[in-house]
Amino acid sequence: MMFSRGWLPGLAACLLSCAPLLTLASSSHKQHCKSIPGTPDWPSPASWRRLNESLAGRLLQPSPPGAVCHPRQPTYDAAECPNLISNWSKLDYHHTNPVSTYWNNWNNDTCLPYQGYPCSGQGYPLFVINATTARDVQLGVQFAKKHNIRLVVKNTGHDFIGRSNAPNSLSIWVHNLKDWKYRGSGFRPKKCKTTLPGTYLTAGSGSQMWDIYTRLDEINQTIVGGGGKTVALGGYLTGGGHSLLSPYYGMAADQVVEIEAVTPSGEIITANSCQNQDLFWAILGGGGSTFAIPTTFTLKTHLTPRLSHLNLFILTPLPNTSSIVFPLQAYLTSQFPSLSSAGLSGYAYLLPPSTNFPLLPNTTASIGGFFMSCVVLQSSFPEDILSLWQPILSHINTSFPLSTYNFTVLTLPTSYPSFLSYFTSHHDTTPAGSNILPGGRLLDAPALTKNLTQVAEAYQKVSSGPGWTGGEEQGGSIIAAHLVSGKAVFEHPNKDRVGVLPAWRKSYLHVVFGEGFVPLNSTSKSEAYQRVLEKDKILKQLAPNTGAYMNEASPIEDQGWQRRLWGENYEKLKRIKRTVDPTDVLWCTPCVGNERWKQVGDRLCRV
Numbered sequence: 253m254m255f256s257r258g259w260l261p262g263l264a265a266c267l268l269s270c271a272p273l274l275t276l277a278s279s280s281h282k283q284h285c286k287s288i289p290g291t292p293d294w295p296s297p298a299s300w301r302r303l304n305e306s307l308a309g310r311l312l313q314p315s316p317p318g319a320v321c322h323p324r325q326p327t328y329d330a331a332e333c334p335n336l337i338s339n340w341s342k343l344d345y346h347h348t349n350p351v352s353t354y355w356n357n358w359n360n361d362t363c364l365p366y367q368g369y370p371c372s373g374q375g376y377p378l379f380v381i382n383a384t385t386a387r388d389v390q391l392g393v394q395f396a397k398k399h400n401i402r403l404v405v406k407n408t409g410h411d412f413i414g415r416s417n418a419p420n421s422l423s424i425w426v427h428n429l430k431d432w433k434y435r436g437s438g439f440r441p442k443k444c445k446t447t448l449p450g451t452y453l454t455a456g457s458g459s460q461m462w463d464i465y466t467r468l469d470e471i472n473q474t475i476v477g478g479g480g481k482t483v484a485l486g487g488y489l490t491g492g493g494h495s496l497l498s499p500y501y502g503m504a505a506d507q508v509v510e511i512e513a514v515t516p517s518g519e520i521i522t523a524n525s526c527q528n529q530d531l532f533w534a535i536l537g538g539g540g541s542t543f544a545i546p547t548t549f550t551l552k553t554h555l556t557p558r559l560s561h562l563n564l565f566i567l568t569p570l571p572n573t574s575s576i577v578f579p580l581q582a583y584l585t586s587q588f589p590s591l592s593s594a595g596l597s598g599y600a601y602l603l604p605p606s607t608n609f610p611l612l613p614n615t616t617a618s619i620g621g622f623f624m625s626c627v628v629l630q631s632s633f634p635e636d637i638l639s640l641w642q643p644i645l646s647h648i649n650t651s652f653p654l655s656t657y658n659f660t661v662l663t664l665p666t667s668y669p670s671f672l673s674y675f676t677s678h679h680d681t682t683p684a685g686s687n688i689l690p691g692g693r694l695l696d697a698p699a700l701t702k703n704l705t706q707v708a709e710a711y712q713k714v715s716s717g718p719g720w721t722g723g724e725e726q727g728g729s730i731i732a733a734h735l736v737s738g739k740a741v742f743e744h745p746n747k748d749r750v751g752v753l754p755a756w757r758k759s760y761l762h763v764v765f766g767e768g769f770v771p772l773n774s775t776s777k778s779e780a781y782q783r784v785l786e787k788d789k790i791l792k793q794l795a796p797n798t799g800a801y802m803n804e805a806s807p808i809e810d811q812g813w814q815r816r817l818w819g820e821n822y823e824k825l826k827r828i829k830r831t832v833d834p835t836d837v838l839w840c841t842p843c844v845g846n847e848r849w850k851q852v853g854d855r856l857c858r859v
């Protein structure tokens with residue numbers, strides 16, 4: 253693990269101890285490390301040229317995007333710099349660049365677009381293949397394998413845990429894999445004898461949510477997809493993929509019926525329920541850039557649903573509300589199992605008491621509570637969604653000391669005729685471009701309902717401290733609580749065909765938090781890392797028998813990360829990894845089977 257053992261307790265200590273290791277590694281143990289420029293096994297310029305020719309010129313050697321703001325860089329461009337800065341925090345920028353990542357820490361803050369900061373390409377890949385076909389991907393895999401080069405796969409670069417970027421690497425940029433074929437009358441997976449009924453889409457692994465939603469909406473269809481406009485199928489489906497529609501239709505991975513992929517040995521293969529079943533199982537939930545590089549997925553599409561939507565705020569404006577806010581939150585989330593059974597899904601946010609509450613900026617009171625953007629499907633009457641909440645609001649009215657606080661429903665329920673019409677005004681708008689480390693856990697019914705004192709204490713502790721912004725919020729940090737699981741996830745008929753973390757099949761709530769930190773400040777970083785570890789421990793005490801959603805959870809933990817992220821699937825996943833990738837052509841962290849290597853400085857070496 254990149255961040256464990258030696259990194260965590262003190263980055264300062266590492267600066268002293270890691271430098272000699274790096275020298276030793278590069279001078280005498282070449283076979284033990286992936287090659288880097290200057291080592292004898294690094295390909296010659298002529299080899300790179302030949303690779304580029306075989307790719308018809310699709311090999312790039314990009315500068316870090318932030319270099320346009322640094323006068324000593326060759327791509328410095330004073331006019332372009334302000335433009336880039338204005339786009340840096342936008343989700344819509346980074347996925348269009350071959351090497352940019354959403355979170356600065358995953359390029360190690362090596363070229364922020366601000367003057368006064370250092371800028372080098374050190375935290376970025378050296379070469380990038382702008383892949384548009386499976387053949388391009390295959391050429392990249394074969395080249396990396398032959399020359400012992402560290403290989404990474406970047407799609408949008410959304411990744412919260414840093415798997416889509418690495419120093420001294422060749423990157424395969426799969427963003428432009430955009431195949432599209434709609435299959436309106438069933439699909440027969442290759443080598444299978446029977447045709448599956450229903451409607452399906454074969455889409456390139458670089459396809460992104462907004463594009464899929466809008467194109468399918470033209471024929472009244474949609475997919476089980478994510479809440480961010482630009483999230484791509486590649487990272488989303490390999491992680492399992494949760495959705496507002498999951499309680500109705502299952503995890504996104506459950507919808508997949510066929511994958512075309514390039515294996516680490518460089519073959520283009522098809523995986524489905526009739527061939528390469530193990531690989532199919534491992535790719536769907538086992539994680540990105542580990543078992544193979546999918547180029548297309550064929551997945552089920554659904555008739556677009558009608559939705560009723562409600563924004564619900566329950567707030568407690570008081571001089572000091574912490575004694576009410578956390579028990580209130582604990583009570584509300586204890587209702588999630590029954591709300592889910594009644595058809596509700598949505599995104600809740602647990603708001604710690606703050607004197608800087610955005611909706612009521614000029615109050616001196618401390619305000620906290622609960623916000624949820626929630627839906628029910630196929631209901632013709634928007635009021636239906638209110639009737640689900642009515643008994644809960646009445647209970648709060650009578651059981652919490654009403655005289656000391658008040659709560660408000662801020663919007664009227666709205667009805668949307670299609671998923672797209674809902675999504676257009678309710679997609680995720682999380683800003684990018686900062687340094688952040690996530691943490692979180694799945695919560696099952698016992699965790700949510702058994703001991704509300706413990707739940708309230710856990711929420712209080714997890715929302716303490718500076719949080720996402722690393723200090724701008726006052727009084728604490730917001731916890732995201734996604735109600736995105738339920739009946740169809742628990743009972744999906746395909747659940748044994750995919751390697752999704754088994755804890756999803758019994759958990760209702762996906763709780764996520766984040767800790768921000770100051771760029772290039774190792775104290776601030778190690779403090780944030782420490783807070784994530786402590787908060788994850790509190791959530792684990794609350795839900796000891798679940799796990800965490802790999803795409804949105806902490807990548808740091810010395811021991812137990814395998815079980816936390818993959819549960820009882822881990823050993824089987826690792827066996828498959830050893831079979832399909834015996835020499836670790838694909839390597840990332842935290843990823844299945846990565847125990848044989850570790851990152852030393854900016855190099856990858858055998859343990």
Ligand SMILES: Cc1cc2nc3c(=O)[nH]c(=O)nc-3n(C[C@H](O)[C@H](O)[C@H](O)COP(=O)(O)OP(=O)(O)OC[C@H]3O[C@@H](n4cnc5c(N)ncnc54)[C@H](O)[C@@H]3O)c2cc1C
Binds near residue numbers: 803
């Ligand atoms: C704003 C926002 C909203 C989100 N909403 C949701 C949500 O509603 N539900 C949900 O489940 N998740 C959600 N996520 C998390 C999202 O699933 C992950 O960030 C995911 O890793 C993104 O995948 P990507 O391919 O877009 O990004 P990348 O960072 O490019 O890739 C992520 C990982 O997948 C690998 N990968 C990607 N494509 C391939 C491929 N073709 N072959 C092999 N490996 C590949 C990469 O190497 C990397 O390891 C959200 C994230 C953000 C930033």
Ligand SMILES: *[C@@H]1O[C@H](CO)[C@@H](O)[C@H](O)[C@H]1NC(C)=O
Binds near residue numbers: 309312313
């Ligand atoms: C690859 O070839 C194309 C077209 O000839 C060229 O524009 C590009 O710069 C080359 N890439 C590298 C890394 O040299």
Ligand SMILES: *[C@@H]1O[C@H](CO)[C@@H](O)[C@H](O)[C@H]1NC(C)=O
Binds near residue numbers: 335336339345
């Ligand atoms: C930044 O965004 C604007 C529009 O919002 C766009 O015109 C511009 O080209 C973008 N700049 C970069 C560097 O992507």
Ligand SMILES: *[C@@H]1O[C@H](CO)[C@@H](O)[C@H](O)[C@H]1NC(C)=O
Binds near residue numbers: 312350382384428
């Ligand atoms: C990558 O390839 C696509 C498709 O051919 C092309 O439109 C795009 O300009 C290329 N991007 C870069 C950075 O070369």
Ligand SMILES: *[C@@H]1O[C@H](CO)[C@@H](O)[C@H](O)[C@H]1NC(C)=O
Binds near residue numbers: 470471472
């Ligand atoms: C989609 O639904 C609308 C409204 O029900 C209908 O008018 C239209 O014909 C449908 N389109 C397709 C392609 O089925």
Ligand SMILES: *[C@@H]1O[C@H](CO)[C@@H](O)[C@H](O)[C@H]1NC(C)=O
Binds near residue numbers: 573574575
């Ligand atoms: C607010 O209430 C909590 C719990 O009752 C208490 O621990 C804390 O000291 C109080 N804060 C202030 C500013 O009164």
Ligand SMILES: *[C@@H]1O[C@H](CO)[C@@H](O)[C@H](O)[C@H]1NC(C)=O
Binds near residue numbers: 614
């Ligand atoms: C809050 O106060 C500031 C200055 O005191 C004022 O400019 C602003 O309009 C106020 N905002 C609201 C929502 O009342």
Ligand SMILES: *[C@@H]1O[C@H](CO)[C@@H](O)[C@H](O)[C@H]1NC(C)=O
Binds near residue numbers: 645646649
């Ligand atoms: C809460 O109680 C008050 C009076 O006791 C009543 O007017 C109000 O409608 C109740 N609200 C809810 C949501 O039950």
Ligand SMILES: *[C@@H]1O[C@H](CO)[C@@H](O)[C@H](O)[C@H]1NC(C)=O
Binds near residue numbers: 567569658
């Ligand atoms: C809370 O109640 C007080 C007093 O009854 C009232 O002045 C205030 O506007 C209410 N706040 C909200 C957010 O409803």
Ligand SMILES: *[C@@H]1O[C@H](CO)[C@@H](O)[C@H](O)[C@H]1NC(C)=O
Binds near residue numbers: 703706709
């Ligand atoms: C509930 O949790 C609290 C706080 O962690 C603890 O003190 C108490 O003993 C627990 N109650 C039960 C019945 O387990």
Ligand SMILES: *[C@@H]1O[C@H](CO)[C@@H](O)[C@H](O)[C@H]1NC(C)=O
Binds near residue numbers: 773774
């Ligand atoms: C680095 O972060 C620490 C902890 O947050 C802070 O105390 C210190 O002032 C920061 N140092 C610099 C140079 O910003």
Ligand SMILES: *[C@@H]1O[C@H](CO)[C@@H](O)[C@H](O)[C@H]1NC(C)=O
Binds near residue numbers: 360375419851
């Ligand atoms: C990140 O940068 C620090 C110096 O700021 C350096 O010590 C460390 O090796 C770098 N990490 C990687 C992965 O390049």
